[in-house]
Amino acid sequence: MGAAFEIKTMAQLAAEDKHPEILFWVGCAGSFDARAQKVTVAFCKILKEAKVDFAILGTEESCTGDPARRAGNEFIFQMTALQNVEMLNMYNVKKIVTACPHCFNTIANEYPDLGGNYDVVHHTQFIKELIDEGRLKIAEGGVFEGKKITYHDSCYLGRVNGVYEAPRSILEQLDNDLVELKRSRSNGLCCGAGGAQMFKEDEPGDKRINTERVEEALASGANIIAANCPFCITMLSDGVKSFDKQDEVMVYDLAELIVNNNKL
Amino acid sequence: MLQVIIFIIIAAAAFYMAFKKFFKIRRNILLGKDVELVNDSSQRIKNTLLIAFGQKKMFKRIVPAVFHFFIYAAFLLTSLELVEIFIDGVFNQHRFFYPYLGGFYTFILSIIEILSVLAFIGTLIFLIRRNLLKLPRFHKPEMEGWPKLDGNIILYLEILLICFVMMMNGADEVLFNRAATHAHMMEGVTGSFNFAISDWLGPMLFGGIESVGTLHVIERIGWWGHILVVFSFLNYLPISKHLHIMLAFPNVYWAKLNSRGQMDNMPAIMNEVKSMMDPNAAFDESAMDEEIPEFGAKDIFDLSWRDIMGAYTCTECGRCTSVCPANITGKKLSPRKIMMDIRDRAEEVGLNMDTGKIEFIAEAKREDGAKLTAKNYDDGKSLFDYISKEELHACTTCNACVEACPVMINPLDPILKLRRYEILTESAGPSDWLPMFTSIENTGSVWQIPDARDKWTEQLKPKDN
Numbered sequence: 179m180g181a182a183f184e185i186k187t188m189a190q191l192a193a194e195d196k197h198p199e200i201l202f203w204v205g206c207a208g209s210f211d212a213r214a215q216k217v218t219v220a221f222c223k224i225l226k227e228a229k230v231d232f233a234i235l236g237t238e239e240s241c242t243g244d245p246a247r248r249a250g251n252e253f254i255f256q257m258t259a260l261q262n263v264e265m266l267n268m269y270n271v272k273k274i275v276t277a278c279p280h281c282f283n284t285i286a287n288e289y290p291d292l293g294g295n296y297d298v299v300h301h302t303q304f305i306k307e308l309i310d311e312g313r314l315k316i317a318e319g320g321v322f323e324g325k326k327i328t329y330h331d332s333c334y335l336g337r338v339n340g341v342y343e344a345p346r347s348i349l350e351q352l353d354n355d356l357v358e359l360k361r362s363r364s365n366g367l368c369c370g371a372g373g374a375q376m377f378k379e380d381e382p383g384d385k386r387i388n389t390e391r392v393e394e395a396l397a398s399g400a401n402i403i404a405a406n407c408p409f410c411i412t413m414l415s416d417g418v419k420s421f422d423k424q425d426e427v428m429v430y431d432l433a434e435l436i437v438n439n440n441k442l
Numbered sequence: 443m444l445q446v447i448i449f450i451i452i453a454a455a456a457f458y459m460a461f462k463k464f465f466k467i468r469r470n471i472l473l474g475k476d477v478e479l480v481n482d483s484s485q486r487i488k489n490t491l492l493i494a495f496g497q498k499k500m501f502k503r504i505v506p507a508v509f510h511f512f513i514y515a516a517f518l519l520t521s522l523e524l525v526e527i528f529i530d531g532v533f534n535q536h537r538f539f540y541p542y543l544g545g546f547y548t549f550i551l552s553i554i555e556i557l558s559v560l561a562f563i564g565t566l567i568f569l570i571r572r573n574l575l576k577l578p579r580f581h582k583p584e585m586e587g588w589p590k591l592d593g594n595i596i597l598y599l600e601i602l603l604i605c606f607v608m609m610m611n612g613a614d615e616v617l618f619n620r621a622a623t624h625a626h627m628m629e630g631v632t633g634s635f636n637f638a639i640s641d642w643l644g645p646m647l648f649g650g651i652e653s654v655g656t657l658h659v660i661e662r663i664g665w666w667g668h669i670l671v672v673f674s675f676l677n678y679l680p681i682s683k684h685l686h687i688m689l690a691f692p693n694v695y696w697a698k699l700n701s702r703g704q705m706d707n708m709p710a711i712m713n714e715v716k717s718m719m720d721p722n723a724a725f726d727e728s729a730m731d732e733e734i735p736e737f738g739a740k741d742i743f744d745l746s747w748r749d750i751m752g753a754y755t756c757t758e759c760g761r762c763t764s765v766c767p768a769n770i771t772g773k774k775l776s777p778r779k780i781m782m783d784i785r786d787r788a789e790e791v792g793l794n795m796d797t798g799k800i801e802f803i804a805e806a807k808r809e810d811g812a813k814l815t816a817k818n819y820d821d822g823k824s825l826f827d828y829i830s831k832e833e834l835h836a837c838t839t840c841n842a843c844v845e846a847c848p849v850m851i852n853p854l855d856p857i858l859k860l861r862r863y864e865i866l867t868e869s870a871g872p873s874d875w876l877p878m879f880t881s882i883e884n885t886g887s888v889w890q891i892p893d894a895r896d897k898w899t900e901q902l903k904p905k906d907n
Contacts, residue, residue, distance in 0.1 A: 240886030384772025
């Protein structure tokens with residue numbers, strides 16, 4: 179465990195008249211969900227390790243509005259999104275990184291219509307950038323050497339935004355045996371959380387979508403399911419539990435894998 | 443001469459009836475709202491060449507793609523041959539281009555024949571696949587009845603078409619061998635057309651027939667059968683899923699180019715929220731309409747013309763449904779059904795509008811002399827009579843259907859527009875969503891959690907010793 183440190187907010191930095199290199203958009207899941215908080219913390223450790231000058235919005239951040247908009251509630255979306263855009267523009271934010279593909283998609287693709295234009299990257303892309311620039315080194319002979327890891331493409335990073343390679347190249351660096359799922363990349367199967375499904379009961383059917391997806395992941399024989407989205411992590415973990423495999427198969431975000439590997 | 447008159451009458455009637463139907467479809471498509479198009483014609487042309495002409499997206503599933511390509515290529519090239527058939531039909535000629543094109547004519551006809559045989563095999567395989575192999579996507583509930591019959595009729599017509607082509611060319615080959623062909627400037631000449639297939643298939647099938655008269659009859663049956671199937675197809679297309687052979691091209695050309703992750707913005711709501719947020723904005727009464735505004739889509743009039751064109755383009759292959767996570771796990775949602783429903787509803791509205799009856803004018807707008815238009819149309823029904831809320835609520839917006847469609851139909855757009863209607867105009871929707879909405883509105887988070895948003899940072903704070 180590396181040394182503890184303090185996370186600065188944009189407001190604090192603005193008071194010191196400083197502008198960080200990048201804003202870390204934490205998102206609702208990353209802020210409040212106990213499981214996703216671990217990813218948030220892991221990603222902060224990586225940012226610190228790579229000496230990235232970053233800040234968060236802290237209590238000034240609000241939901242991007244993605245689930246409201248996809249549920250059909252444009253009013254709620256506009257209310258929260260316009261506030262966010264106002265805030266981001268006030269701090270003159272240029273570059274944003276987020277560990278949530280839904281936040282990533284909404285800020286990158288939908289905020290421009292609302293007057294918010296930023297350079298937005300998903301944390302897997304940013305981590306890859308850090309590695310490529312030599313700012314982050316992946317420790318050799320790490321804990322994942324030879325371990326079987328499979329990767330679940332989230333819809334909003336993969337099929338919707340076409341990011342397939344950055345997460346895979348990170349996994350390759352971890353020196354593991356990456357097994358692809360039958361349905362991967364543009365054919366990836368949804369975890370079942372998108373489109374505001376996360377916040378409601380399933381419609382009547384034969385089985386849950388996460389069960390279908392986890393069946394496929396278990397069939398791959400992997401011990402670790404790597405994901406890039408807090409909602410996928412919830413869905414996949416629930417699915418693994420439903421098969422009573424939680425002691426054999428772990429669901430991790432890529433950031434957590436790096437933290438474990440590098441013992442940060 | 444009689445043949446010429448009959449040909450011209452049939453051709454004129456076939457084209458007249460077909461074009462009338464095509465114009466109705468065009469009218470129905472334009473009942474939809476205008477679309478703000480991203481202006482990038484080079485990308486659009488590229489898409490049309492790669493995805494429509496090149497069938498790039500079909501090749502995600504290689505076996506059906508190959509056989510489909512045979513049928514498609516045969517169709518494209520046989521269309522070329524239609525030019526000659528028309529000249530022959532109108533000017534009482536036979537194989538008008540043969541003496542002028544010579545070897546090139548043989549080359550083109552040979553390719554058409556080879557493709558026809560491949561298409562024949564493809565069609566047989568498709569018939570087997572559709573009816574015997576029980577491929578799940580061909581046996582979903584929305585495929586019962588007419589859609590199933592429609593799929594088979596097309597394949598039967600294709601088989602018939604190819605048989606007629608072979609009769610025509612085969613009998614003519616035998617006639618040519620016996621110096622009895624009527625081909626342009628070839629009367630009395632003995633020879634062979636040397637077409638790749640009929641060169642041997644013709645003598646094999648018809649070589650035993652002694653009577654030249656009978657051979658001429660067979661050749662004529664082939665010629666007339668072929669063109670009559672073509673005319674039937676032309677008139678069948680407007681009521682069939684097979685319409686994709688025409689609409690696939692404009693549908694791909696005008697497909698959405700902006701990011702898949704970008705839902706259409708709603709400026710009316712954005713501006714209202716902006717004025718709510720702006721403490722200096724005076725309450726502008728002129729902005730208030732007398733009518734309560736409707737948001738989202740309830741009927742085809744509220745969809746875009748692109749959505750309706752997509753519905754008419756859909757050939758019901760079910761690739762979207764076969765990758766839909768909701769459908770895979772037994773939910774009622776099927777993206778294909780959404781598109782089929784939109785087409786059915788557009789057809790229903792179109793037929794009602796054709797009657798011009800007062801009963802289809804909204805009651806409040808039935809003043810004297812009011813004519814039925816898209817603006818005052820109301821038959822008491824809507825898309826919600828076709829599409830249930832349960833289907834709409836099952837969508838995860840994962841875009842798998844959008845990715846899967848070989849002709850770039852977007853079933854997600856109409857689904858989201860219908861959801862918007864339910865939530866914004868009807869103030870209905872799954873009650874599970876209400877806590878999420880109120881929580882975002884009141885606390886800025888999707889969950890109602892009393893903790894501060896940055897409480898997690900404590901996990902990283904230096905601990906006091």
